[in-house]
Amino acid sequence: MTMRLTIPALLLVAAAAGLTGCRGDREDAPPRQFFPDLDDQLKWKPQTKSDFFADGRTMRQPVAGTVAFGTVGFNPTQDWAGGFASERELLLKDDKAFYEGIGADGKYLDKIPVPVTLEMVKLGQQKFNIYCSACHGYLGDGLGQTGIQWSYPLPNFHDVKYKKPDPKDPTIQIYKDGYIFHTARVGVIDAAGVQKMPGYAHALNEAEAWAVVAYFRALQASHEGTIQDVPESARPALLQSRGSVTAPAAAPTTPATPAATTPAAPTGGGK
Numbered sequence: 147m148t149m150r151l152t153i154p155a156l157l158l159v160a161a162a163a164g165l166t167g168c169r170g171d172r173e174d175a176p177p178r179q180f181f182p183d184l185d186d187q188l189k190w191k192p193q194t195k196s197d198f199f200a201d202g203r204t205m206r207q208p209v210a211g212t213v214a215f216g217t218v219g220f221n222p223t224q225d226w227a228g229g230f231a232s233e234r235e236l237l238l239k240d241d242k243a244f245y246e247g248i249g250a251d252g253k254y255l256d257k258i259p260v261p262v263t264l265e266m267v268k269l270g271q272q273k274f275n276i277y278c279s280a281c282h283g284y285l286g287d288g289l290g291q292t293g294i295q296w297s298y299p300l301p302n303f304h305d306v307k308y309k310k311p312d313p314k315d316p317t318i319q320i321y322k323d324g325y326i327f328h329t330a331r332v333g334v335i336d337a338a339g340v341q342k343m344p345g346y347a348h349a350l351n352e353a354e355a356w357a358v359v360a361y362f363r364a365l366q367a368s369h370e371g372t373i374q375d376v377p378e379s380a381r382p383a384l385l386q387s388r389g390s391v392t393a394p395a396a397a398p399t400t401p402a403t404p405a406a407t408t409p410a411a412p413t414g415g416g417k
Contacts, residue, residue, distance in 0.1 A: 213238065236351055247324030254324030262360045270361030273354050277346050278330075286365040303362060304369045323359050330355045374393050 179186075190196055190204035199206070243259040258268075275284060281293040288305035290395065293300040301308070308326075312318045319325045331352070332346035376384055377386040 170309045226387060232353070236353070239352075244356075247327035251325070252324040253330065254319045256322050256324070256354055258323050258327075258359055260356060266357045267360050267364050268303065269354065270357035270359070270364075273350060273358050274361050278358065279347055285369070304366060323363075326362055327355050330358050 192205055195202050195203050196204040204367065238299070239258075240249055242250075243255055249256055276284075279290050281290045281300055282288055283293060285288040288300035288302045290300075307318070308321055309338050310321055312321075329343070331345055331347040331349060332344035333341060336342050346355075373381060373384070
C-alpha cells in the first residue's frame with residue numbers, strides 16, 4: 147500500500163521539478179499549437195492592406211441594399227425606451243431628405259424637413275456652443291476665440307448670402323438649410339480638394355445636425371430683431387439679462403400752486 151502511494155508522489159515531484167527548471171529559459175522552437183485553426187486563422191485587421199480586393203482595402207462598405215437593425219428587443223412604448231427607439235431609426239437612414247439634406251431633385255433642401263420645436267432649438271444651441279462657437283463665435287459672427295486667430299476671416303452667418311439666394315447666380319445654394327446641414331456633418335472642401343472646415347458627423351448625428359441648423363436660423367432672427375419682437379411680459383427679464391434695465395420713470399406730479407402774495411406798496415422812489 148505504501149509503495150503504491152510513493153511511486154505516484156515521486157512522479158509528481160519529478161514533473162514539478164522539470165517545469166520549474168524551464169521557467170525563464172529562452173526557446174527558439176515554436177510553441178505547441180493545440181488549436182492551430184485559432185492561431186493561424188485568415189483575418190484582416192482594420193486599416194491594413196489587402197491584395198484580394200481591387201482597391202486594396204480590407205475595410206469594406208456594406209453591400210448595397212443591406213438593412214441595419216438593432217439586436218436589442220424592447221417595448222418602444224415604454225418611456226425609458228424612447229432613446230433606443232430613436233437610435234434604431236437612425237440605423238436605417240432610408241429618408242434621403244432627413245439623412246442627407248437633399249431633395250428629390252438632387253439639390254439641397256430649402257427648409258428643415260421636420261417640425262422645429264423649442265426643444266430642438268435648445269438642443270441646437272447646446273451643440274452649437276460645444277462644436278461651432280470656438281471658431282464661429284457664440285453669435286455666429288465668426289469672432290470665436292479660435293476664429294479671430296485664423297489666417298483669414300471666418301464667415302459671418304449674418305451675411306445676406308446665408309439667408310437669401312444670390313440674384314446674380316441662382317446655382318449658389320449656401321443659403322439653404324440642407325447646405326448648412328451638410329456642412330455641419332461633412333465640413334467644407336474647396337474646389338482644389340482642400341478641407342477648409344472639418345466635418346462633425348462623428349459628434350453630431352442627423353437629428354442633432356438639424357437642431358444646429360434650427361439654432362443657426364434662430365441666431366439670424368435674433369440678430370435682425372428688436373425688443374418690440376419680444377412679448378411684453380418677457381421684456382423685463384430679457385433687458386435684465388442684458389444689463390439694460392433702467393429704473394422706472396417716476397410718475398408725473400402736479401406742480402404745487404405758489405402761495406398768493408400781496409404786492410408791495412409803491413414807495414414812489416426817485417427816477
